[in-house]
Amino acid sequence: MSSATEPIDEILKKSYDAGFVTDIEQEYAPPGLNEDIVKFISKKKQEPEWLLQWRLKAYRRWQQMSEPRWAKVSYPEIDYQDICYYAAPKTDKDAPKSLDEVDPELLETYEKLGIPLHEREVLAGVAVDAVFDSVSVATTFREKLAEVGVIFMSFSEAVQEHPELIKKYLGSVVPVSDNFFAALNSAVFSDGSFVYIPKGVRCPMELSTYFRINAAKTGQFERTLIVADEGSYVSYLEGCTAPMRDENQLHAAVVELVAHKDAEIKYSTVQNWYPGDENGKGGIFNFVTKRGLCEGEASKISWTQVETGSAITWKYPSCILKGDDSIGEFYSVALSNHRQQADTGTKMIHLGKNTKSTIISKGISAGHGQQTYRGGVKIMRGADNARNYTQCDSLLIGDKCGAHTVPYVDVRNSTSKLEHEATTSRIGEDQLFYCRQRGLSEEDAVSLIVNGFAKEVLKELPMEFAVEAQKLLGVSLEGAVG
Amino acid sequence: MLKIEDLHVEVEGKPILKGISLEVAAGEVHAIMGPNGSGKSTLAYVLAGREGYEVTKGSITYKGEDLLEMVPEARAAEGIFLGFQYPVAIPGVSNIYFLKAALNAIRKHRGQDPLDAIDFMKLSKEKAAIVQLPDELTKRSVNDGFSGGEKKRNEIFQMALLEPSLAVLDETDSGLDIDALKVVAQGVNALRGPERAMLVITHYQRLLDHIVPDVVHVLIDGRIVRTGDKNLAKQLEREGYSEVRDAPSL
16 A cells, blocks of 8 residues: 555654764774784783784684675675774873763763763762773772672773783683684774672672764774673673764674673663664664673573664674573564664573573564574583573564564474464554554654564663663654554 | 535545535434445544545534544544544553553643643543453553453543543444443443534444434445434334335435
């Protein structure tokens, strides 16, 4: 029906709220990648020799690897020699120690994004390790966390202050040779966050990092490492947004989580990087490797993600369930509008006995968006009585988008139990009309229906994040009616 | 309140309504009766502004305004309520959340402040009682997994909350057993008032035993062939639509 498709063309004309550029002096490495650049980065960060060697090893492996092509995404060839691999805000002497020392313009950027650090500090009790471009410029609440022994700092600081922990865990979950993008990240990662929760400590607040890409043609190579020692608990929030750009920006982050015996890590992401305009111009390429290791008995790792941004998303937060009785969870809402393409899902690798995993994936496609759920559940020989439940739902808005489901299952132990459920539905004209007849505008109706669809995932998010995510889903779909 | 003049409507190029004229004043309850395919639901959808129903001729004036110029949500805000024959489910959205959003959207249109959660809950409890809608149903997802009777009760519950000026009830009796029918009818009767007009669309006379109309229209093949009082409905029940169509007007 033409009457139903016409509004689609009106669609998604919503300009990107966070599209502005902050004018701050940058210190760049020249574009291109070779061993000298790797050495430059390492030297800039005054890293120990072992870390330089680790990077170089990764770089050499990377050179032998090729970009993965199996994902259902298409994008122009990336010229890795045309990218800058290091940019940091200039600092005269040392990095700022408190917010007062932070460049006011930088703080204003966060204000515009609705992330007032001061307010969050005082009201929400959230410690924010704000990553601007590649170097952390503000770390808050560190003292309070230090009282209970929690370490929460930028990755480069951790390299200086806790080299033994970094050396022990870096690359222990995602080895340098894991995949093309992880190898690239390992060679050139600039900064990120490091968290260590000591034995038996329940982290007294939610830890949060806001990422923001701010320099043209500067790839972002964040490195996050979270270690939860025996019996500890931490909830970590990651939120991202970026200014409008015409050129594609490469992002290849690596996140490693390690949960020891009886420990629990909850990792939540709201991702809102610039998705490109309605014609698919611009937008972030997001090639992320996220993996958690449930090392100890009865440990638990839970990934929750709301992915609304990026032109291309290639991301599979996974769990290796090594410890007996360990639990892995993956809750995801991914939204593709305009020309966005998302190939995302998870891998659950069951090694230990009585291990359990849950996968709830909700894909929303609108405009010309393409959405693929790609999941792998692997039950290894020793994983007696392993269980997996997978639920994978797709919602289509309009008739030019696509949803695809690619679930892999590999079972090598006959005592395991696996369940898989999948649905595909469409926002119906009848649902929209019903809402409008009750007085809701078309946009509010879409937002309401989509949030209902995503509810099972949104409820896994910490409260304030859930509210933000709800708004984000609505904003990302404004005008997306078919 | 509502004045329909020589209304012609096509759906996918096919004429469905072929010249309907009708006037409903505030405080009146009109029944529209007719066999399947006569255009009853089309009339309801046109009044509510559903896409795909093309008005090729005629006019609808509501509270002195040209109704056809208004988008569906504006009509709702101006007090038009459609009780659906087949209410749709909205999974994951609680009934109460949905209605609060709807009511506050309408209040906003009227220049009123939004109701907060506490006031809304109080109002909702009060209105749910009118149709004996269990508390549990108000918290479930909109119409999701509701039985036929629950859906219809939910429609009347929504009507009670939104307090429309013109309620169009499309086959509210379909799929109801006699007990449920009584509950729904009682709910509707409780909402009758001097400021509110109702258009009750039904296939069967039995609903009109419980919701007694002021005026009955018989719609056949896109035209109103007879108009009378409540006795016309009874005559229809006895004699069938074809007899009534062919008989001279009362």
